[in-house]
Amino acid sequence: MEYYVFPINAPLIQAAKRLRLSKEYSFNLLYLISIAVKDFEVTRLLSERGYVDDQVAYSNHVLGTSNEDLDAWQLSKGNPARMALCIAGRLKDAACLIALQPRLSEQSVADTMRGQLSYLPHPILDL
Numbered sequence: 001m002e003y004y005v006f007p008i009n010a011p012l013i014q015a016a017k018r019l020r021l022s023k024e025y026s027f028n029l030l031y032l033i034s035i036a037v038k039d040f041e042v043t044r045l046l047s048e049r050g051y052v053d054d055q056v057a058y059s060n061h062v063l064g065t066s067n068e069d070l071d072a073w074q075l076s077k078g079n080p081a082r083m084a085l086c087i088a089g090r091l092k093d094a095a096c097l098i099a100l101q102p103r104l105s106e107q108s109v110a111d112t113m114r115g116q117l118s119y120l121p122h123p124i125l126d127l
Contacts, residue, residue: 032088043099
């Protein structure tokens with residue numbers, strides 16, 4: 001866990017203060033984004049080494065929408081900071097599939113993501 005904790009630099013501290021975000025919230029958001037990047041890079045590396053089928057199966061598994069995902073979204077509605085954490089968490093789930101896009105059709109990746117994230121409102125889902 002300690003390898004996934006990054007120091008928050010001055011521009012992030014200033015942005016957090018401007019947006020009135022707690023230090024804990026900033027760390028949580030940075031953590032979710034950093035593990036999304038890590039998952040993207042690991043999946044990309046493994047797929048380049050020939051483990052495409054394994055990575056597709058893993059990606060489909062982690063991207064699957066759980067009851068916890070749905071509950072978290074329901075609890076976060078109306079609170080932009082909580083909504084951002086929910087979306088950052090789902091970014092981590094989607095990162096693996098996004099990394100496979102060069103090996104899969106762009107349309108199949110987009111369709112899978114839209115299907116698993118269909119509970120999100122359209123302004124967010126269409127980003």
